[in-house]
Amino acid sequence: MDQNKSRREFLAAGILTTMAVACNNNHSPFPADDIEASGEKVKLLSVDGNVIEVDKAFLKPVPHMPSVSNEEARKGIPGKKFVMVIDLSRCKNVKACQVACNHAHHVQDAQNWIKVYPMQDAQHTAPYWQPTICMHCDEPPCVKVCPVDATFKRQDGIVLIDADRCIGCRFCMAACPYSTRVFNWGEPDLPADIADKPYNPETSLPQKKGTVGKCDFCPDMTRMGMLPHCVSACPNGVYFFGDMNEDSVTNGAETFRFSDLVRDKAGYRLMEDLGTKPSVYYLPPVNRNFKFEEGLDTEDSTQKKS
Amino acid sequence: MKNLQNLSEDQITADLLPQKFGRRGKIWTAGLIVICCIGAFAYIKQLREGLVVTNMGDYASWGIYISNFVFFVAVSLVGSLITAIFRLSGVPWRTPLTRIAEIIAVSNITFAALIIIVDMGRPERLYFLFTHGRLQSPIMWDVIVITTYFFLSLLLLYITLIPDVKLMISLKDKLGKPFSKLYKWMASFWQGTEAQEKIRNKSITILCVTIVPVAFCIHTVTSWLFATTYRPGWDSTNFGAYFVSGAFLVGAGAVGIAMFVYRRVYKLENYITDDHFDKMGKITVMLALLYLYFNVNEFLVPAFKMKEEEKAYLNGLFTGDYSIMFWFAIMVGMIIPTLVLINKKGRKPLPMFIAGVMIVVGAWFKRYLIVTPTMLHPLLPKYNSPLRFNHYFPSWEEWAITIGSMAGVLLIITFFTRVFPIISIYKTLEDKHAITNKNETTEQYESNLQVS
């Protein structure tokens, strides 16, 4: 893979690293033809009082990311292997994750991509709240059964859906053991500006009638250097997102070495025996921050909704 | 079969030629067309509004469309059973049943293919299966194998029809004009020369050998659509055999019904004899017991273990929400027909007809039970999802489309019967000659014995 391409595919990181180069040799960080990286330069003062030319993108808090082509969305971000860690000892069923996710992805009706289950493993064991998202399995049963490559596994570990390809056979929904997939049974109710856009598998928008939807791990956010919506929305830091290839996960406030975290807290994956090899790890609900019952308050109102 | 001896060739031909619809026939056909139109109307509604018109949800994401698909595939298997297996094993009394079985197969496999398109959220993207098809998906295998079976069934039907159609061309004045062009296109080249006869016989044998494994495949692969998932009730290695045996049973039941109806409506008592009912009855008993055997395997073994994931599902079937339907399907679909047909008195036309109806109705509900209860018992609890998704009962649109598709199957069979002889005239005449010749030689043989 040539340097140009990898930078385009993972631009946010690119901006930061090339910036360091830019200040050292006062050289334009982006080739002129690379319009995606703005290309325009501004002259600014360095802390030492020198006048330095940097790319205008430097002054953009949210980097402008043109939505990637279908081909690139199918390949994924090279060198990455995304992973999520969900700490059950911190979950209080606040459902801020669900609200943020539903809002960002325009999840239809009363459907949810994120579900927070009250779980009790056995009669005398303590109940706990268990948020589930798409497990982005490394051997995804849903992808195995798709007849038309509408759902696919990317090199960065993410399983996405191409709603322009999906024929709506719903075999993937039957195949998924985690009940994570939802179907757009009717015409989705979307704001006009979103409904008119071409479909982007990385945002799963705009949703299309007669096709399947599910959690997409927000690769569009990652490309902008931001965390998935559920991670940043959770007030209790339940969700940790990161890159297995960097061995690091963060919930925004805290950052852990992934291997240490799952080792020290005995991380596990759901339904390991099925051999689906999920990319989502759970930390068991020990030394909890909240009582299970505290989560019941939010339960009534949300159940009414559904 | 002995009746054939006493019938003249002209009489046989006259009895078996297709007949114009009588008053009953017209009412029957009109009724079927109306039901089909209601189904088509419901489908147009579904096309416009999406699958939201159904009562399916994210849990019961497959409903009676899929049940009905499995049902049609199952019934269509009978074409290979009666024609191919009987022919290859040299069953002598098969002649009046083969074409009935073949047209049942063709009409059912046609509607199986159509109903699966009805189930698609995006039917206009059907061609993606050919432009973007992934061979890893069991759906692709099913598409391939069903298309193949459709063409094989059609070929079998056509090759066996050729001499009859040729005969009908020669009886143009008797039959009138309506289909003469079609007949000419189909069979005007047939002269029954030895060379033609030889190729035709060889082709039929090859077809029969080919169609048996393909027929096993259509239903085995259909069972794999379920068995390749992790869900309770589907995650079973027994599934292929379970489906195929069930398919043979429902096919035999369907043929039993058709035999009775044709015999009654077209007065074919001389051709579809009590003896045929007796023999089909015995075969049906065997198939019912075979299916029962696979059912015992399918339910007793998991019920003995009562694994946590399967517990709610199995209890739902045995004693819960689905228990009435479950025991109905077992009793009415297998046990009562077996008890009826195991007696010699039960293997008469009317009891056979009733048993056939029970088998087919039981089989349809069995297919419903294969799909819906499993879908409603996912591995994780049903939660944080719209409450209406927690249950499933088909909407009127689903019923209309399903019943419309069944009417469509019957309509194909009805039209076929109007245009072509439902019992092969050519083969019946051949049988008659064989019997007569055999008797002649036997008599000669006996007289020779007496002389010596």
Add this chain to the structure above:
Amino acid sequence: MKQLNNMKVIYKYLKLVISLVLLLGISIDTIQAQDSVASKTQLIISYFLPANKVPYLEVTTRKKIGRKFEAVKNIPVDIYFNEADPNNLLGKVITDTIGKGRIGLPPSFKNTWDSLNEFKFLAQSELPAGQDALSADITIKKAILSVDTTSVDGTRMVTAELKEKNGNDWVPVKDIDMKLAVKRMDANLSVGDKDFYTSDSTGVSSAEFKKDSIPGDKKGMITLVAEVDDNDTYGNLVTEKAVNWGKAIAPQKDFFAQRTLWAIRSETPIWLLFTVWGIAIGIWGTIIYLVIQILKIRKLGVSGPIKEDL
């Protein structure tokens, strides 16, 4: 209405009215209080010195809704040095979708920047008529942060030093909390066990590097990051240094070349391709053969002696 003549009723009525008025008054108050929390947009200005040593000022516009802040976008903000005088204007910015906007220091500001060590920056926003203008300011001291590595008895240490400009010299600052971390996606992973390390009397904070064999790039290079976050005097400072302390990560075997059941259609497993195509060709070969046989029968009939039906 008649009943109003009854004193008792009037009393009841009055009591109701009074309590209603009281209730209404209280509730209006609370609603107003909540409203003022919910509707008032906040403006914040902060100073950043990123790794490339080009400082910038970031303004944030947000409002509190319920218990959390939500971004307010499309707010025009003017940023001044010292006071809101057109001569002191450093730049104008409109906050984006996450309610943030940034400006760098323009070259015209060079003389001021070089001559002073402490700066006051002022952000102001003229909102549409009827709303109060927003304003925020920040005072920062010019400082630089550096990160380095040392080795003490074979133990790898990460050190960082914060220096402020005092007169014409850069002098170390003590008692500053800083993060010493390895740069990762979305966040930085502390090199040691603690989240923060405080600078000693020499202005240096140090931490033992405990992230052995943390994955680096192909050559094992990792980026060390020193960070001062949200300091009242110095703002936000970040600096980086690349070291070869990481575990070299071999380039991944080509993901898309794996022939598996979950791969894309062009990567169908060979055994499956053989099986499916084998069966399909076998059966369809037979079908084609049979069609040819029918054509043969047809040909025999057409070329034969009797042609009356054609």
